[in-house]
Structures are given as C-alpha cells and as structure tokens.
Amino acid sequence: MLLKVEKLTKHFDGLVANNHISFDLAEGEILAIIGPNGAGKSTLFNLISGMLPATSGKVFLEEEDVTGLKPHSMAERGIARTFQTTTLFDELRVMDNLAIGYRVRTRTGFWDALLHSSRWRREKEETEAKVMEALEFIGMREYAYHFVSTLTQEAQKRLAIGVALMSDPKIMMLDEPTAGIIQDETDGIMELILRLKERGITVCLIEHKMRMVMDLADRIVVLNYGEKIAEGPPEEISCNPAVIEAYLGGEHIA
C-alpha cells in the first residue's frame, strides 16, 4: 500500500473535524474524497500533509510511519498538495513559481550561489529544463514570464498543479482543483488530472463536481460531519443510501 491512513482524528476545541478516519491509497489510482461542506475533507488533507498535527491516528507512507512530520518533509518524501483557495507565489513570475516547486530536489546553498560552483550551474540548468517541461505539461508555455496576478483563475489552478508536480511526487493531493471555475474549463483540469495518472502519479482528489468525480475516480471515500460514511467504486457510492441521505437538500448525485 502506498499510503495508509489509520484512525486519523482531529479535534478543534469542541469540534470533531475528523473522527477515526482510515483509508488506503493504492499506487496509480485516483481516489476521490467527497462530502458536504464542512465535512472535514480539507482538514484530512492538512493532517496527512503535516500542516496540522493530528489529535490521534497515524499515517504510513510505503509502510514507514510519517505521522507528525513537517510539511516540507512530507513534500520531500513525495507527497505534494494543492490548496482549496488557489495558493501561489503571487509576487513572482510563473517560471519562478515552478522553479520553487523543484527546489526540494536541489541542494544549491549559500556557497554554491556565492562561488557559482558546478552544482550551482548543474542545478540551475536542471531547474530550467524541468520548468520548461512543466510549462509544456500544464499548457502554459507562453506564460513563463507572466506574473501570477495577471493569470485567469483557471490558469492559476493549472499552475498550482504544475508547482506541486515539479517535485516529481508519488502522491498528489488536490483540494478542489476546479473550485471557482466554469464548467467548460473544468474539462481541461480533468484532462490534466488524467494525464497525471498516466504519468504514474497517484492522485487523491477532493471534489464537489459529481460528474467529474464519477468520471475520474477509481474509488471514492465519503465524509460527513467528520465521519467516513462510505467507501467504494463510483457506481456503488452513487446508489449508497447513506451517501444520498448526506447529500439530501444538497447536490444531486448523478
């Protein structure tokens, strides 16, 4: 098992945002995490990626206990993530955003920078090549020199995925990659996620757009009020009574 989440629990004061959540992530699959607003999906991502400490529970990456590691260590071990509200380095250019995403794979330090060591040169060229490749992959080659603030919402979403992709992660956790963009543009993001899978990256996806989840996901985990209420393949989830109940009055499941 690539990733194993065991009884993760998170309390915010009185609120139980996640209650004994367990699930596995198999190599190469797309797992969708769905559930109504406030169900605890983003919190679960924050626990796994080390942004928040869990109240209890464990996370294993390739059998290794990685519970409580800092986010930068998780990124180094191959777990990359994006945020629900598009988060980028908005003072910098597109190419710099991507280059920062690759920083975790480079070692250039103070002395390399000062003396222009062979490592400085090698890693600079390596980074430039990786940036070009990523620009190509996310379809933003002509935007390399643009500042993030000049990009459309959709382009920003693509770039956020590109930044996460730079570190060659084993797992990419995408928190609502299509939030706030129109249906037409959703298809582009969907296609991008499928190409991540083709690259051999395991994807864990939080998503609200049901059509997209049903099309993309190999498996679905459903959260409601911090509890996992269902898990299974899309066709099974779409007719699960507990899931339909949770969504009643909310979104209709296709």
Place this chain on the structure above:
Amino acid sequence: MKYNKFLKQNWLYLLLLIAALSFPLVISSRYYIQIMITALTWAMAALSLNLILGYTGQASLAHAGFFGLGAYSLALTTKAGLSFWLALPLAGAFAAFIGLFIGLLTLRTRGHYFAISTLCFGVIVFIVAGSWIEITKGATGILGIPKPTPIPIPFIGELSFTSQTNQYYLVIFFLLLFLFIIYRLVNSLQGLSFMAVRNNEVLAEAVGINTFTTKLLSFVVTNFLVGMTGGIYAVLMGGVSPTVAGSNLTFFWLAYVIIGGVATMAGPIVGAVLVTFLMEYMYSLGEYRLAIFGLILIMAIIFFPRGLVGVFTRLYQKIKDYFGGIRGGGAGQNAAKSRKANETL
C-alpha cells in the same frame, strides 16, 4: 559585439561605478568626502538589512544590535593586537554566531512577534554595552582603535589607510563586495527560497522548503555582513560607544531601505546616500529635520511602495516601451524581456 551588448545593458551601473570611484578625486572638499564615507557605511548596513527584510520578508529590528556586536568585537580584538584584516571577518563571524542563537529563538515567531523579539535583543545589546564596564568601558566606550593595518605591496611600499581618500576606497571596496555577495545569493535557487518564504511561508513549506532553516540562513548571512559593517565603522571612527547599538540606527536603516526600494539591489544605497546628504543639507534645522524625515518616509510608504528605484524602473520602462512602440513590432515581447532585466536593479 558582445562588449557592445554588455555596455548597452549595464551602462548605468558602469556610470555609477565610475562616479563612485572618481568621487574623492573630483570632489576636493574633505567635508563632503566624510559625509559620503558615512553614507556608504550606512548603505552597507541597509544592504544587509534588505536581505532579511526585503528578500526574506522578516523584519529584524536587531540590526543595530549586531552592528554593535561587530563594532565592539573589532575594537576589542584590534586593541589586543590582532590585525584588522583578521579582526574584521572575526567581527562578522561573532555577530553571525550570536545571530545563529538569536535566530534559533526568534525565528520561530512570525510577523510582528519576530520584529518585537528582535527589537528586544537589540535593546539588550545596547544596555549591555553601556553597563558591562570591565569589557566595554560603559558609556565612554572604547577609544584608540588603530587604523587598518597597512597592506604591503611588493616594490612600491604599502597601502595605508591613514588618508581620508584611502578610507573612502576601503568603504567602496566592501560595499562592492557586499553587493556582489547579495547579488549572487539573491539571483540563485537559494535566493528563490528566500523570496518563496517572504511571499507565502505556508506554501513554501508545503512545496518542500524548510522555511525555518531558510530564514536562519538569511538571518546569519545578514548578521555576518552587518557585523563586518560595524567593524568597518568602528575602525573608521577610531572608537565605539553604546550608541553604535542604538535602535534608532536600525530605524534609520529601515527608512533607507524603504525610501530607496525594498528588495531591490540599488535601493538601500540610493536611500542611504540620498537621505544622509539631505539630512546634512538641512543641518541648520536641528530637530525639525527628523519631522521632515518622517514626512518623507510616510510619503514614500504611501506613494512609492517600491521606493525610488521602483519609480525609476517604471519610468525607464515607460520610456523604453514608448520607443519600442514607435519602432514597432514585438514591443510587447521586448517589454517583457526588459522588465525581466530590470528586476535586478
């Protein structure tokens, strides 16, 4: 051809360099040269402050504290007989070493809390300098620091630093050295990490940057440089007293960075030289100078958030775009390229 292109891109810097080098030859007034020496020393302090504040986004208000540590370190070691050329890097190393510990403590805090905790450290240095009489001689300070050890030059004699002109060139040498160090650091993957931390610490951490060690590196380098600057200041003054660690110095340097342009290469120098000469020019106004200074600072923050260098860059850009537009064809592309080139100004 290659040299032509180099000249075309860097003519302004070359011009400034020639101006800086010929200054004491053209200006015969000892008075103005002395002000310039002071201004450039402050420029060095502002340059290193810009590394932690401008490029890394951490407002260290302990800057004068570390300046003071370097100054006292140099005073004590040279008076004990150590050569200036060893005492100076030692002054930097001492400030950097103390900075490492202070950084380990304070860099866990963020934003205002970091500013306040570093301010506290600055105040502590000031108080210790004034009260640890056995070492620092208290409020009187340490006097009689020998001039920099002359550098022997084969067949010609030696390069001594007793003349004002040579002291000026000493300052220019270190200013250029600092510029070189900061330029190389900022324009590298390591510099990109600094800017990532400044722009969004949470995201930087999420993409795998160890934000704590990144900030610590920036802080240590900053303090090494400002410690050296304190050493240079001490040797030029021939003495140190607790005022070298006073936090009003920090606020002046902060103002130079803001007025000149935060996170620009030239900003701290422009700010330091301009403001120092302006203050000197208004000497007769006495305390009112500070009011005018405050006013300039507020105006700069409100109207020129990227400082004078930012204003200049934008003007230069407009002119370039205008002429590019007239010539027609690929103006937009040129604009994007030259904008990239101007980034490092």
